[in-house]
Amino acid sequence: MTDYRGLGFDPVPGNAGAVAAASERCAVAFTVPGAPPDGWTGAAAEGFGARWEAAVSELTAVRRAMRAAAEVLDGWATTLLGNQRRAEELDRRALAVRRALADAADEVDRTAAMASFTAADGEAHRRAVARHDELRRQLDDVLEEARLLERDHRAEARRVAERLRAEEPSTAIADTLTGLSSLTAELASVLLGPPRQASTRGAAAAFRAGLG
Template identity: 50%
Template sequence: MADYRGLGFDPAPGDAGAVAAASARCRHLVELPAPPAGWEGAAADAFAARLAGLRDDLETARRTLGTAAGTLDDWAGTVLANQRRAEELDRRARSLRGAAEDADNDVVQASFRGGPDHVAATARLEELRRELDGVLAAARDLEADHRSAARRVADRLRHLLSGGTEAVPSRDELFGGVVQALTSYSALGSQLSGVLLTPARASSAPPGAAAAFVSALGDR
């Protein structure tokens, strides 16, 4: 976790690498088995028909998760860009805090002399404080933008994984008969879409890609 001592807070929490890892898991391909060679009869026909339906479900799931992966990739890029901006602001804030501390000492020393020296030292200190206030305001704006972007990603994933409905569906509703083939996704349909802005908790963190995404976003 970045140490923003100049700003005093983290304007862009998150772990872009963990988000990218979650995206990679969404792109993992799951293949269905083919009917055994030489199997014939009514049971074989029923099995083949069932596999055909599962393939349709699987293709739908792949498209959904592929779109989710693209959304996660975009968010990872946003996290990186916002963190670079936060680091720039933090460096500026540290520099200004150091300069302001020196200027404050100059004001104290100049107070013994009075006159123009004291006026100039005081003006310099006030200027530095205004600049620092501006940097802190920019960091707060960045934090607000970062959180707004996270909420938009959350809404996009919820809408995507719920098929556009208000309620987030269960795994069975989302993936139908192919749920067992997608167990490695760790309930992405119901959990990943619901935990985007939820703080990670060691005792109840969802597994797999969902857990990675919770960690990637940092505490909210």
């Protein structure tokens, strides 16, 4: 996790590696049960055939949902990496300005002690104050950019969460991602929100079993 000492906060919480790992788990391949053997007839054959068709239908839906989720997560991992690179750039700028600001504050203090001696000293103090104020504005601008980045990051995370929940069976996706220990708590809360109660039947159960 990056320590954003210049910004003083993390505007882009998340772990791209964990998201990519979740995407890989969603891309797991399913083996569809084989069709009933030719020549098998009777009530047992009919019952098996009906169950086989239902299983194939469910597994097909689950596989489609998992692949869709993997695509969404791949996109989020890419966005997350881009946002983190931007945050690191802003943090470097903020650190540089903070160092310059500390030096400027020292200069303000130094020139203040001499400002009453000569006109030149007074002018030096005014320049020092102006320099300090300008650096303060620069830092405020960088921090505002970081806050806007955080706003956009969280908005995109919410959109990703909605896209995941729109897939069938979305509850299993959300529960699985929330349970990945490598995802930070912040990312889990921003991206997924409180997990919903997962179904234990049908496609949702098969999906959960596939993620294993």
